[in-house]
Amino acid sequence: MSMGFGMGGFHSLMFTIVPIFIIVIFVAVVGMFVVTAVRGAMTWSKNNASPKLTVSAQVVTKRTSVSHHHSQNDMGHSSTWYYATFQVESGDRMEFSVSGPEYGLLAEGDQGSLTFQGTRYLGFERA
Numbered sequence: 001m002s003m004g005f006g007m008g009g010f011h012s013l014m015f016t017i018v019p020i021f022i023i024v025i026f027v028a029v030v031g032m033f034v035v036t037a038v039r040g041a042m043t044w045s046k047n048n049a050s051p052k053l054t055v056s057a058q059v060v061t062k063r064t065s066v067s068h069h070h071s072q073n074d075m076g077h078s079s080t081w082y083y084a085t086f087q088v089e090s091g092d093r094m095e096f097s098v099s100g101p102e103y104g105l106l107a108e109g110d111q112g113s114l115t116f117q118g119t120r121y122l123g124f125e126r127a
Contacts, residue, residue: 043118043119046118046119047117047118047119047120048117048118049118050117050118051117052115052116052117052122053115053116053117054113054114054115055088055089055113055114056088056089056111056112056113056114056127057086057087057088057089057111057112057113057114057124058086058087058109058110058111059084059085059086059106059107059108059109059110059111059124060085060086060087060093060108061084061085061108062082062083062084062085062103062106062108063082063083063085064080064081064082064083064103065080065081065083066078066079066080066081067079080100081097082097082098082099082100082102082103083095083096083097083098083103084096084098084102084103084106084121084124086114086124088114094114094116096116096119096120096121097121098121102121102123102124106124110124110126111126111127112124112125112126112127113125113127
């Protein structure tokens, strides 16, 4: 007498597990998109509810983040995000995402007025 699954039992088990696995992966991916969208909407809403502030600040550092995207149909492309860190009079530091042209105009050590709303960068005017 044989113990365990025969080949028929194995195939039957696989045909039961594979669809369940695909559904679980699909639900996980959709869930990640929903969570990302909700977080983005919450941040947008929170920023809109925050006051617009202008404070004295100094540019302390700048950085970029580059990601490369490749596909089978093309050579791929890159995306670059630009960030600047400002230090305010209290000594606190805040990092904001800035546009490429704005990034190019900022220099470490620049002093001036930083305008922001929540986590949203609105501008920097040199003193």
